[in-house]
Amino acid sequence: MKYLHLIWAALFRRKTRTILTLVSITAAFLLFGLLDAVRVSFEQAGQSVNGAERLQTQSRLSFIQTLPSALESRIAAVDGVKDVAYANWFGGAYQDPHNQIFTFAVSPNYLDVYPEVEVDPAQRKAWDATQNGILAGEALIKKYGWKIGDKIPLQSQIFPNKEGSKNWNFDLLGVMKSKDGKAFQSQMIILHWKNFDETTPYNRGQVGWYISRVKDVNDADRVAKAIDALSANSDHETKTMTEQAVMANWIKQSVNISLIVTSIMGAVFFTLLLLTGNTMMQAVRERTSELAVLKTIGFSNTSVLGMVLAESVLLLLLGGIIGLALVSVLSPAISQGSGGVLNLPRVGGTTWVLGVALALAIGLVIGGLPALRAMRLNIVDALAGR
């Protein structure tokens, strides 16, 4: 620690070079922070405490296949099930077919299964009582500037209504919120399943999937098997998984996020290693005589080694921390500024730990060679400029 000012002085001996290198390192760690936060948020999707106690029952044949509504009472009777809700895919889009919105037609008790979703009790009551009512997520309301009481036209890309038209009209009666907008319902619209089933000629009492809560999380596996046993060997066999597993399966099929992130970061850090490594080599080569002087006045070989290593680690840590701090500040600002259009994940603790560890490791690798060279420096040769 007592050599800190010396290391600092060595680092900023050539200001331009150090600052240019720092910007390179910062850019690399900025990218790392962004990508790793994306990866972590994908990995943690659906992994809430509430998510673990929810089971999702779908048709074993395919997720587009529907299930009979008679299954509800039979699932509810399974030992260990606390309550059952159900939903159907509606396939909504607002104004333009490209503005797709997750829209579900849901059972009256759907919100009870999702206790993390907060709806004002008065609004909930109004929605319960209005057949044509919908609730919309906070992010959507902000994005499209809707107000409670508005008539919202939605196009369904799957189900026409009674007149055969794809245009449905709904009354917006309330907002679905959640703590820090984490629940996916804040990006979603729900309408009454009953209204949906009566209005479209194509559904005829079918249910897309059931969501049931278990009484004991550790019992989830057994309950899932018991639910699937209800319809075994029928023409509507089911597959029941925890909400978490459903989410993980879906993401796995959509995009191999960790492969993409790992290969990009591999390329970035490999490049960074060479770039900064070259700078450190240059810095030590330039200072050969100064290092010799240090040794002459009594600095030991190991302390010279340590100082050069510390210099490169310090450089990497500075750049890394600035980069990660930039993402932490920028991503909420961008999310806020875009009004929920772009939802950048927050930089979490794991990303910070991983980032700092990487900075340390890269610093040591980069500093290694120049530090060894400085340690082995022969005083007489170095001073003579040989």
Next chain:
Amino acid sequence: MKFLTGLATFLVVLLSIVFFVVLPWQGLVVIALALAAWMGLTRRGQQAASVTGVGVSTLGQRLGSSAVIVIGIAGVVGVLVALFAMAQGYADTLRSTGSADTAIVLRGASASEVSSVLSHDSVLVIGQAPGVAKDAEGKPIVSAELVVAANLPLKNAKSSDDFGSVQLRGIGEEAWKLRKNAKILAGRKPEPGKYELVAGKGAQANFSGLEPGKEIKLGSQLWTVSGVFATGDSFESEIWADAQIVGAAYRRGSSVTTVFARLTGADAFEPFKAALTSDPRLQVDVDTTLGYFSKQSEGMSKIITIIGSVVGAIMAIGAVFGALNTMFAAVATRAREIATLRAIGFRGLPVVVAIMLETMLLALIGGALGGLIAWLIFNGYTASTLAGGSTGALTFQFHVAPSVLWTGLKWALAIGFIGGLYPALRAARLPVTTALRES
């Protein structure tokens, strides 16, 4: 004053980058030719050429620091090209699925084939529409297909939760007639009326158990895999079976989801569409397959391209500063040499041009290297995704197209341009006397 020149340079850089990005390759050839002519014919140009020659010939002695530029830029271009090749491959696969002379008919307001429903009567009406091509026996070449999805275990599945969704297409004999590119690779076509299916090449690569002769379970039914087919487009990500049997297994009766029709030519599409949309018995959306499948890829390719650009831009910032660092150092070590040149009568412009050319040459090498590495690793790399509105995994191959490589090279040159400009300006501005006195 100094601030103003700095600001002016910065604006010039921004403008030239924007200009450069929109420039087609012909434009760049013209610029290169003009530069060559200037270097060959004018006095200043010849000076610039000789200074460039000195700089380039000493590159070997500065191998380490020159490599920083090359490798830094190779990294950026490699990642960029890989991401763009992914978008390109995805879009290519879907685009090649369609053609201008086949039409797709879906129920009105259906986002995709799966969400559409067409009755048996509608299919007959569509077959009678004007513009539909007829086969040798005078029957319209129309294929009514029932598209549903099925869950299958993924390759290398570790548990029963490792399943994926595949699109299952119920077809008849007409489907093979309509798609001239569909070939059976192994085994045979499914027999009508039997629980048999053929697996697309892409689907077979993605899911387990799709080898000819094996049996797979879809829901409660056992199906026999009778063969493997290839189409070279997105259809080979699917599995195909007899439409009647699929309809029975999925409780869809005789209804279908999609009607494909071969038209007599691309110009027959408008009358065909007009006839169907004005028919009071139908309520359908009509598009050419080219239009339909291109639209499906649009959103997804756009997203990948945007992600690629953002990632590339951040990496490019890092690489620009790496290049700046190297070139500042190169200018500093050659300060006396440059000052000597200027003392014996060389002007500032040739010096600036020479340093810029040197950096851009290194950038070009880096860009080519990055493009080559990305091409070696990723060209033809197979990936699959569920995204983009389809209900089954779509298998596609990364495609490092020439246009993708060209974009990568443009980025490389842009990075080299910025990385070289500031050091070049410094070299030209440095007072001769100060530089000569420097050790």
